[in-house]
Amino acid sequence: MLIQLLAAGTLLLTPQAATEPATEPATGPATLAPAVQAEPAPFPPSTALAEGLSPEALGRLDAMVQGFVDDGEIIGAELMVLKNGRTVLHEGYGLGSREDETPLEPGSLFCVRSMTKPVIAASILMLIDDNKLELDDKISAFMPEFDTDGSREITVENLLQHTSGLPMSLIMSMDWERTDSIRAVAGLWAGHEPEFEPGTAFNYSDQGTDTLTALIEIASGMIAAEFVEQRVLGPLGMTQSTCVLELDDPLRELALSKYVGSNNAWTRFWTPTDAPLFPFFLGSQGLYSTLEDYAKFLNFWANRGRLGRERLLGARYVRKTLTPGPYPLGPGTGFTDSRMDYGYLMQLWTQPRPLDEGGLEDDAPEGAEPERQVAVFGHTGSDGTHAWYFPEQDAQVLYFTQSRGTLTGLRVEEALSELLLGAPFNPNELAPPLEEYLGYYWEGPGDKYRAIIRDGDDLALEIPGRAVATLVYTGEDRWKLRDEPINVFAFDRDESGKVVGYHVGEHQEFRFEPSSELVALEEISARVVANHRADLLETLGPMRMRGTLEMPKAGREGKLETLYGWPDLFRFDATFGKEFEQITSDGEEVWSASHLSPAALLEDQLADQIRSEHLLARFGKWSDWYDHVEVIQELEGSGKHILVVRLGDTSAPADSVLVDLDEGTVFRIDAVSLLPGVGRMGTRTSYADYRDVEGMLLPFAMQSEYSNSMIGSIITEVESYEVGVELPDGAFTLAE
Secondary structure (H helix, E strand, O other), X not given: OOOHHHHHHHHHHOHHHHOOOOOOOOOOOHHHOOOOOOOOOOOOEOOOHHHOOOHHHHHHHHHHHHHHHHOOOOOEEEEEEEEOOEEEEEEEEEEEEOOOOEXXXXXXXXXXXXXXXXXXXXXXXXXXXXXXXOOOOEHHHOOHHHOOOOOOOOEHHHHHHOOOOOOOOOOOOOOHHHOOOHHHHHHOOOOOOOOOOOOOOOOOOHHHHHHHHHHHHHHHOOOHHHHHHHHXXXXXXXXXXXXXXXXXXXXXHHEOOEEEEEOOEEEEEEOOOOOOOOOOOOOOOOOEEOHHHHHHHHHHHHOOOEEOOEEOOOHHHHXXXXXXXXXXXXXXXXXXXXXXXXOOOOEEEEEEOOHHHOOXXXXXXXXXXXXXXXXEEEEEXXXXXXXXXXXXXXXXXXXXXXXXXXXXXXXXXXHHHHHHHOOOOOHHHHOOOHHHOOEEEEXXXXXXXXXXXXXXXXXXXXXXXXXXXXXXXXXXXXXXXXXXXOOEEXXXXXXXXXXXXXXXXXXXXXXXXXXXXXXXXXXXXHHHHHHHOHHHHHHHOOEEEEEEEEEOOOOEEEEEEEEEEOOOEEEEEEEEOOEEEEEEEOOOOEEEEEOOOOOEEEOHHHHHHHHOOOHHHHHOOHHHOOOOOEEEEEEEEOOEEEEEEEOOOOOOOOOEEEEEOXXXXXXXXXXXXXXXXXXXXXEEEEEEEEEEEOOEEEEEEEEEEEOOOOOOEEEEEEEEEEEOOOOOOOOOOOOO
């Protein structure tokens, strides 16, 4: 019987719905799960196609960076492109040391300069999360050099947003031999005045970030480098990062020579054997890191301050960091249709929010600017390092050079606009014709079949009664499950090139054609019609079924009343206390209503699905209701001989009817139904306790098992069937 919509309403009302998944894993049977493997690398290798990126666009990016080296625009570079947490490109280009002619290898160590600033933001916000600081705390309360008329009102938030009025830097004239702490750098402010009233303008300030670094020490009681290592680098597994590159640090083996200059005019200013650039940690620019380590740090922000299930920083502070501040920086970016904004020591590349996503209120004044959304976040560094995270695309790109003064990052941004911010790339466009894969698959005779089908424009795996899972092409006859990309279907071909099966890991299934020795469709269909005699509804008149509904998992019981009329009239009424669901079909239109929503017209797939719940569609002549019907296989079990009949071909999902061959009765129907507000869900509805009703053989017991464990099963017990009932006009319609 039709209970899918009722189940959907129940799911939406169940308290656990907000925390539990809407469906079971798309693969259904455990046999499709991959073999247990060792713990993967942080960013395991993949391919552009497998992760939904254009291989051609990625190739152009790769060639562009190599071109920078060939043209002398940089000495060397390392590029890493991650999509869906997987590495689709990681290459080294050019030289790590021009003088020694050593190649730049992936995994090199770079001074990331201003990319240190977001690390300081994380540290300050952790101290605020620890209730040791507040965003509106005055810096003058911690450092007396700020207790002057001009700078007394500078707050922690002003320093995070570069709105304090502090200058770019005061360290240029500093005597490094007489300075041994970040506190002394902050103390350089003594005797100075802000360049503007705090909070009224933006001025990018290393001095402000170094002041925050000193504040970390004051608030935590720890050396800033130690705090960063204990609270940020250590928990995130950034073992290839350091705040000060001491002479005896093993990471020196990964470090590169540093150059300053311009095209074909580069001068080396530091080598891995030289003393540290800075004798102590400068929070404005002192961090050394690898691309992979910094990618872990960006993931920390993308995961809203979490490392797995462990929270390192409150989500509200992550939101503040990634929210544009009050002063836009302008269009200085290579990202198309973007401008630069700034959050809490975090660069933000923003774009206008689409109007259909709330980008502009209906009553907004003419000419008002649409709300902006963060398309990319990250930071750049003055030694030629860049890190970008694309939240909507679940992608990040790290492009590090050791060439101070290069402007190639802007051109990389232009290439990334094509790769990640342009029209979405559809990997299936590069796939062989889908028809080559369509068909039925099993482990062997006796195994319940599965189907590779079309699902709209997509290829999909259908497990009858369990799931329809979309497949995405990854190249070389390999397809992955869109919702479970770890499961890759590798299709096998014979010598002639015909697809003959697939394997998922070590699990293998073979393509088969239904046997010509099976009972003919015409015979089994005639036997079902003759046994159930649902066609008598034409002469007996409308029929009413009354019964009870029970949902053991939810501990709920209800009442059910269903009306059937010839040839395709239908009405369904279910109540659970004050909650109700109504569905009608007058042969032309399908309507639904509930305690949650007024009457509404249903169309397309959902309407067709409801029409198929009619008594005659299940127990009548199938060919009157379906364009294609096929006997797929015979199963034996529980002392029964079961024929599996598919009510459709592989051009779309279809229901499977299991017929008891000995009795000629419908034993079970396996379907994957569309539930409004939830999506698709597998159901296996069993029919039992058949009795004679005016010559018709109808079930008095039905049980639907849902693939969603939150619903479990819905049990229907029929109390009575009445035939020839008199119905008022409009019984099969719902008023709007």
